[in-house]
Amino acid sequence: MPVRVQTEDFDLSTEVAQLRAHNPSIGAVACFVGTVRDLNDGSSVAGMELEHYPGMTEKALEAIVTQAQQRWPGIEVLIVHRVGKLAPLDQIVLVATTSKHRGDAFASCEFVMDYLKTEAPFWKKEATEHGARWVDARTSDDAALARWGVKSGNAADEA
Template sequence: MTRIRVQEADFDISAEVAALRADNPKVGAVACFVGTVRDLNEGQSVRAMELEHYPGMTEKALEKIAAQARERWTGSDVLIVHRVGKLLPLDQIVLVATTAVHRAEAFESCAFVMDYLKTQAPFWKKEKTEHGEKWVDARESDDTALARWRAGGPKGAN
């Protein structure tokens, strides 16, 4: 099962994970990643972040990422909740949770989804700092993380 939501409202991690686990009694492991707004980026104090997306297109991209994970880790479930709008330091941005029969597959599939989400999902971030507003560029480290999956990382080639 795949659950995808893009929303302005915050999310409750416990409730989201409980709902994901309830769908599959064969789940032996759940891996979660929660991304939050930092108060500092590249040496500048971050006062707020604005996340934008293209409704419809973004959800389709997230569905594709989740489908790739489920194909690679058969029997896994994927949850992606991504917030948009204005966020402040310490606010939750994204929740990725994956299930599997065993922990290694849960960890791997969660990392896979996050690596693809960071590089392939159409979200745009604008940070508000003491020096004004700026769009956040993609990081080379995110592309490097993605490359391991394309190069035949865990569970073979994509």
């Protein structure tokens, strides 16, 4: 299954090995692992809680995988995204892509992560020294997606 939303942590080596299994044409694997930081927007962060809408979130992630596979035929994609309470240094998300050559692996991995940051329905609430706060979408994430020729749903809402 190319998409999983879960509370449990993941093991990068295991996930990549399973993604590569039984496909000898893979010549490249690109991975991105996002983690919880202890500082954001000038405030220390003691933890983060990620929420999602079950069913809708998985469909949105599957649509991202489909978009990437249409742009880079032959790639394989894995997205593992955690929800629930997380602490600094905890892993949040894994995006891994495989292809015959490194260029497609790198590009598709970056595309999936850029798309995920703006279009996936996750809500993040940080615990800071000033209390809990919801994390807003960033203009820089919309710009990252726009360079792929895709307009963010967030950008459309702001217009």
